[in-house]
Amino acid sequence: MIKQNISLKKYNTFGIDAKTRFFSEILNEKDLIEKIKKCKKTPFRILGEGSNILLTKDYKGYTFIIKNKGINIIQENESEIVVEVQAGENWHNFVLWALEKNYAGIENLAFIPGTVGAAPIQNIGAYGVELKTVFKSCRALEIETLTFKIFKKEDCDFEYRSSIFKKQFKEKIIITSVCFVLHKPPHKINTDYDPLKNALKGKKNTIQNIANAVINVRKSKLPDPSKIGNSGSFFKNPIINKDKFLELKNKYPDIPNFFEPYNKIKIPAAWLIEKIGYKGKRFGHAGIHNKQALVIVNYGNAEGSDILMLANQIKEKILIHFGIKLEFEVNLF
Ligand SMILES: Cc1cc2nc3c(=O)[nH]c(=O)nc-3n(C[C@H](O)[C@H](O)[C@H](O)COP(=O)(O)OP(=O)(O)OC[C@H]3O[C@@H](n4cnc5c(N)ncnc54)[C@H](O)[C@@H]3O)c2cc1C
Structure with a gap:
């Protein structure tokens, strides 16, 4: 069914009250093709759970929400499985499915909002693991x-928060299912990330304990979108070259840094934002979260343009202050 003039407030985790002229949920591949044909010359766009977007205006076209469901093991041997998951499945439900069956590989990615179909778009990552490690x-x-x-x-x-689907295939394809390789016991696990290591102290390194630790750390650090609108990290962590890093290190000896391939260095954007004094600041209905400076929040009645204005202001200040150009992680519509 195609609905008309719908508010998307409950379809984006920022809770922005932007409208779409036409709206429909997509239940399977046939439904998707039929609805695209119906659009004719009217533009359309695809959303999952709206947890990595900022709606900056009303939309005159069709908004399609991907809702196809299903998790099926399509190959199996003594050490691993290949599982095909339909794009509209909730990512965390898929993690819970894997934990219940004791398949390893995605436990560090527990509790990331969104759909399975959107996960490859920005190569979701958390606690030392990225989607690409299990993607087939x-x-x-x-x-x-x-x-x-x-x-x-x-x-x-x-790449870090990026893929071909954010570059040359941006808005040219619609992912309908994803195949993953997951591992049977004995599990190889990843507890390299320090906050995870600390949270696991005194506990066995099982995939269930890792997922629980990740969930607890995430709950303590990140705002719950059902209580306060947000889209997780608004900015990517910038990756800079060594000369630029040495220049900054000279000025700010405490600058946190992580080595990347090809002599590059990743700097936490949250540290840069904190340094310009924006952590916890509120500007009308929009603000920067007081526990995680990477997260811009909607205190209730912000419009997409309020959030965007604040994000651009932060970007400009970081450029002036540090000579670093921040990039948005969130997709603007
Ligand atoms: C509280 C919070 C914490 C978060 N933590 C993390 C984190 O730790 N790590 C991380 O990587 N991300 C994180 N995110 C961001 C977000 O959860 C992920 O990017 C997620 O994959 C987005 O899924 P979605 O279904 O909500 O996509 P949407 O926001 O609906 O869409 C995102 C983009 O993908 C496109 N898209 C969606 N589905 C499809 C499809 N099937 N085919 C083609 N294009 C599609 C959309 O057009 C849009 O451009 C967080 C977000 C929140 C709110």
């Missing part, structure tokens, strides 16, 4: 030809 392939509809294509891991150009 995805099936996607090419919008121009309305034919399905398979993207294997090596096709996807996965």
Whole structure:
């Protein structure tokens, strides 16, 4: 069913009250193709659970919400499984499914909001693990030809919070299912990330304990979108070259840093934002979270433009102060 003039407030975790002219949920691949054909020349866009977007204005086209469901093991041997998950499945429900069956690989990614279909778009990551470590392939509809294509891991150009789907295939394909490789016991686990190591002290390193520790740390640090609107990290952590890093280190000896391939250095954007004095600041209905400076929040009645104005202000200040150009992690519509 196609509805008209719908508020998207409950379809985005920022809780922005922007409207869409047409609205429909997509239940399967056939439904997707039929609805795209119905659009004719009217534009359309795809959303999952709206947890990585900022709606800056009303939309005159169709908003399609991906809702196809299903989790099926399609290959199995004594050490691993390949599981195909439909794009509209909730990511954390899939993590819970894997934990229940004792399959390892995604426990560090517990409690990340959103759908499985959106997870490859920015190569979701947390607590030392990225989606690319378990991704095998995805099936996607090419919008121009309305034919399905398979993207294997090596096709996807996965990087920190990025993939081919945010670059040359941006808005050109719609992911309808994703295949993952998960591991049977004995599990290889990843507890390299310090806050996770600390949270696991005195506990066995099982995938269930890792997921519980991740969930607890996330709950203590990040605002719950059902209580206070947000889209998680608004900015990516900037990756700078060594000369720039040494220049900053000279001025700010305490600057936190993480080494990246090719002699590059990642700087936590939260530290930069804290340094310019914005952590916990409120500007009308928008503000910066008091526990995590990367998160911009909607205190209730902010419009997308209020959030965007604040994000641009932060970006400008960081550029002037540190000579670093921050990039948005959140997708603007
Ligand atoms: C509290 C909070 C914490 C978060 N923590 C993390 C974190 O730790 N790590 C992390 O990586 N992210 C994090 N995020 C961001 C977000 O959860 C992920 O980016 C998630 O994958 C977005 O899924 P979604 O279904 O909500 O996508 P949406 O926000 O609906 O869409 C995001 C983008 O993907 C496109 N898209 C969505 N589905 C499809 C599809 N099937 N095919 C093609 N394009 C599609 C949309 O057009 C849009 O451009 C967090 C967000 C919140 C609110």
